[in-house]
Amino acid sequence: MAATTYKGLLMKKYISKSPWILHYDGSSCNGCDIEVLACLTPLFDVERFGAVNTGNPKHADVLLVTGGINAQNLPVVRQLYEQMPNPKLVIAIGACACTGGIFKDCYNILGGAEEAVPVDYFVPGCAARPEAIIDGVVKALGAFK
């Protein structure tokens, strides 16, 4: 059995019971953003897993990035990541945040969320469905050793 890291212990024991989620729209088309928001609403209701949506990076445990990275939002994403306390998870939601997606060839897109911050998990899809987003977050939280 692999040794348990301190980050893993915190994640598993405390944060996975009630992850606080911060969402930032990189340069997405809104498709994934409204699906992230849909996760919070009665049909999908992530609050049953204890997840709470927060607007404050200093309260957040999980950063969901949608959309690709461009020169103007790169410092913003980096700053949000740095303001989040450790341990933290970054999940890229949707094809654009994974690789740049359909906008990869655009002159103003540097690439996926990995251009700005280290990404732990990727949720594919265009737009990523709420089921996929919830699955990604739950798996990411459960995978820590």
Place this chain on the structure above:
Amino acid sequence: MGKRTVMPFGPQHPVLPEPIHLDLVLEDEIVKEAVPSIGFVHRGLEKLVEKKDFMEYVYVAERICGICSFMHGMGYCMAVEQVMGIEVPKRAVFLRTVWAELSRVHSHLLWMGLMADAIGFESLFMHSWRLREYVLDMFDMTTGGRVIFSACKIGGVRRDIDAEKMKRFLDALGKVEDGLHEIAGTFAADHSISHRLTGLGVLTKAEAEDLGALGPVARASGIGFDARTHGYAAYGDLKVNVQTEQSGDCMARASVRIRELYEAIRLIRLCAEIMPDGPTETKVTGNPNGESFARLEQPRGEVLYYVKGGGGKFLERMRCRTPTFANLPALLEMLKGAELADVPVLILTIDPCISCTER
């Protein structure tokens, strides 16, 4: 003159699903000036037309914005069809209209939820979004996608709605209407909502005309402009009742949108009733050569598509003018003199779509 403070608002802010940055120049609590800076979502989609061929570009056009995605695809297709002289089958035109109006229902419900959230009415936000899920299920049932479904293509549509599915579709629409009565009633009659919205952010008719406001923002100020009355797609066969209000405040904009929800539901029913049978697509041959415009009414206002082809597989130029960009000057005017606490409400009152604005 009091001491002036500059307060940054955004790009990441709890009330904004999308990034926009405003520098608010404050005198105590009062906003004296708002200086926007945009570009956080700029991708450069118009240039991408040189790298994706004109058939493939429909997918990109749909991803200009994920909320009114279908109408973007439809506008682009209409412009290219005009260049190529393609006659779209009547049934396809009606199906496009059904999905376009359903997109309007989806978008206005989404706006209602976000607005309720901005004024701190969390349960109304949840109810609006719960109702919106029925609309997304209707999209899912007829096209296979929830928010971006690529049902539109040059020359027609990809999917047909057969009689049995249309019946289920209309049943679901009835459910949406029932739920809407409840939510719209709360929105119109609740004391705290009207206290928050009435008299806030007044835009007079003259100001709206000068600043070039569009869509519900213009209609709430008494300008009865709606691109659907020009009769594109199937709107020539349907009579659209343009919803207007005179007072030009946030409450008027809310009530215009609520009435448009009912109007959209009525139009969908009418479309389903008079929809002719027939094919849903025509074969497209050749490449676009020439230039053309298409105008259509999105939930946020009029969008304009311009395409220019040179006879090759790739278009030479595509230009898209979106409604939020036209409504930003009106927003800056509304923000002047407002209290800091009302800024989120005022931003949401124009129903901003930043990814449309910046493309």
